Amino acid sequence: MLPNLLYRYLRQRLPSYMIPNAYICLKKLPISINGKIDLEALPPPSRNHYLPLQYVAPKTPIEKKLVEIWRELLQIKKIGIYDNFFELGGHSLLAMKLHDKIESNCNKNILIIDIYKNPRLIDLANLIEISPNIKLHSALLPIILADEAVPKMFLIHPVSGVASSYLQLANVMNSSISSLYGIHNPRFSELDNNFKSIEEMASAYIEIIKSVQMNGSYIIGGWSFGGIVAYEIVKQMEMQGDKIDKLLLIDAYNISSIDSEALCNHIDQSNNNFIINKIATEDERKLRLQTNLNNKLALKYRPNLKIKCEQVHLLKALTPETDAIFQPTEYPYNAWEDYIEKSKLNITYIYAKHNDLFSEKNVKEVAAFLEKSLNEKEKDSLYTKN
Structure with missing residues (x-):
């Protein structure tokens, strides 16, 4: 009876996403040697601890x-x-x-x-x-909608083609300093009609961005593959006469300057492992096919032109992946130095793995990086090591 009473009490005072689904009655809470509640010693809920809903x-x-x-x-x-x-x-x-x-x-x-x-x-x-x-445009993922007076930030999807990784930012970013939109691939389910190049993808994404912001100073970025597309978007928009305020590269590498043969072998092996382990659902199959397609686009892409953007902020992950084909320290500028002047690069380091940047334990640091980048004013040299 007590769990039902507690559930009704909490429903009157908390939003639904904060209300527990399971309730365990304990005689006392386990205490660690430091005098704090020992969370690891708490018993996991069994099926009987979940409230049956009528x-x-x-x-x-x-x-x-x-x-x-x-x-x-x-x-x-x-x-x-x-x-x-x-x-x-x-x-x-x-x-x-x-x-x-x-x-x-x-x-x-x-x-x-x-x-x-x-x-x-x-x-x-x-x-x-x-x-x-x-x-809104179907490819736009509104994550934070702030006052019209504050800037808009656009983050391009990673290699999966889906921008849902950025959703966690809504819980940790200051919602008063910027609106935030993710952009995912509008042709995600159209594998036979997908983009044939990064350049074509960037051109389509510019139209999506301008459906929300027609002019003014733009803030564009992306994680990993999304950073490569963001670079091409900035390049094309500058050629069209648009002003780019900031380019935000979330551990994005210019892989055109990295050993492409090793990358190809790594990607092929990753795809083979996925096929061997079987594809559980149709959604997973689409994700894998989209990832494979985008990896191939990234391998073919050549930046071929320096951008003029005065503020380029790079968040660099320093902990290598278990199966990494190179160490982060091998490319101190993530291989962008031929296309972005070092004096314009503001580098922030994070001790995390590339693939874990948007995990619960790291997303606050990513949010802090984005907020710091938004608040950064133009200055003579933006190259710093934090």
């Missing part, structure tokens, strides 16, 4: 529409208004599909982060009811 059918038109969408995405027949999207099997890719279907079926615009903050159907339905009827 099924309540949808009533409003929005609730009924959401049930239809959830049934299609999750392949579950019986869904009630108190069910949780992620507890039923939802994940980041399905959250993106849910976001798109809400836009197309309900003619409403919400942030994808709102799905994470309102995972229960009833809470999401209530949010949709009061959301505006505004439609």
Whole structure:
């Protein structure tokens, strides 16, 4: 009885995403030798510790529409208004599909982060009811929407083609200093009609960026592969006469200056391992195919022109991956020195692995890097080692 009372008490005081799903009654809390609660000694919840939720059918038109969408995405027949999207099997890719279907079926615009903050159907339905009827480009992932007076930041997707990695920034970045948009590949599911080059991709992404910001000073960046595309976007926009305020490279390497044969072998081996381990879902298959395609585009790409952008900020990961084909210290400027003047590079170091930058333990440092870059004013030399 106590867990039910506690659950009802918390529901009146906390947003749904902060309410625990399981409750364990302990005689006392385990204490470490330092006098603090020993989290590792806490018992893991078993099936009996989760509260059984009573099924309540949808009533409003929005609730009924959401049930239809959830049934299609999750392949579950019986869904009630108190069910949780992620507890039923939802994940980041399905959250993106849910976001798109809400836009197309309900003619409403919400942030994808709102799905994470309102995972229960009833809470999401209530949010949709009061959301505006505004439609953005389907490839835009609005993560933070700040006041119109502050700058807009655009982050290009990594090699997967999906920008959902950036969603965690919404929880840790100062939402008053910049709006933040992720850009994912609008042709993600059209593998036969995908981009044939980084240049073609960048040209299409410029149109997406300008659907939100027609002019002014632009802030563009990306993680890994996204940084390569961001560089090409900056190059093309400068040729068109646009002003780029900042280029943000989140551990992005100019791989055209790195041993391409070793990279090709590494990518092929990675793909072979994935095939050997079997592909569990259609979404995973698409992710792998998109990753493979983008890796090939990156290997073919040649920057071929220095950019004029006065502020280039590079976040450099110093901990090598287990199967890395080179050490981060081999390329102190991530191989960009032929295309970006060293005097314009502001380098910030992070002791983390490249693939872990947007994990829970590192995302705060990434957010701090972005905030610091936003606040940086132009000066004679921006090359610093932090």
